[in-house]
Amino acid sequence: MTARLYVRSGLSLDAPDAAFAVLVVAPDGTPGERAMAELGAHCYEGDAALYLVRTDGWAEQSFDAGALVVRVAVRTVALRQMDVDPEDFTDRSALDPEAAIVLTARTAADPDLSTRLAEATAVFTAAPDVPLDDLLTSEDEWPVFLAPPPQT
Structure with missing residues (x-):
């Protein structure tokens, strides 16, 4: 199963x-999904959501051939703090070589969407059979919001 x-x-x-890019990852999925599931414990809490500090990681959004592509980058220091081996991830962020790309996901999307796409990406951790609508309406499931990359 992939995100x-x-x-x-x-x-x-x-x-x-x-419009928001919304990732759903399985806590027992791929190594990248498992790393994403661990991120929640390293976030700060606010307004029924969790937020990852941009110095630890971010989401890179782009459009490619009719698809929205989201790449999640996490600094290797933060991965080690989560007891995740950065060497498990060979791709590095083009913006910061100290950040490993732990997850890449794509979905069909109209490029015109870019004009109303929020910079933040929401991430939910759930079993593969849980529908997105159930996650969005649940009071118990809080998303982790990933900011765009830091300014270089």
């Missing part, structure tokens, strides 16, 4: 029409 990537609006009360 599921969706594009959904309605995740922000401040901007209800904003």
Whole structure:
């Protein structure tokens, strides 16, 4: 099973029409999914969501051949703090070679979406058979929000 990537609006009360990239990862999935599931313990809490500090990791969004591509980069120092071996991930961020790409996901998307796509990416950890709508409406399932890459 690989991570599921969706594009959904309605995740922000401040901007209800904003579209968000939403990743769903399985806690016992690929090494990248397992690393993503561990990130929640290294985030700070606020407004029924968790936030990863941008100095530890981020999500890189791009459009390629009719698809939205999200690559999650986590600094190797943060991976070691999570007891995840950075050497398990051979791809590195083009923006920062100290950040390993732990997960890449794609979904079909209209390039015009880029004008209303939020910079943040939401990540939920759930079993593969849990529908996204159930995660979005659950009061118990909090997303981890990943900011865009830091400015270089």
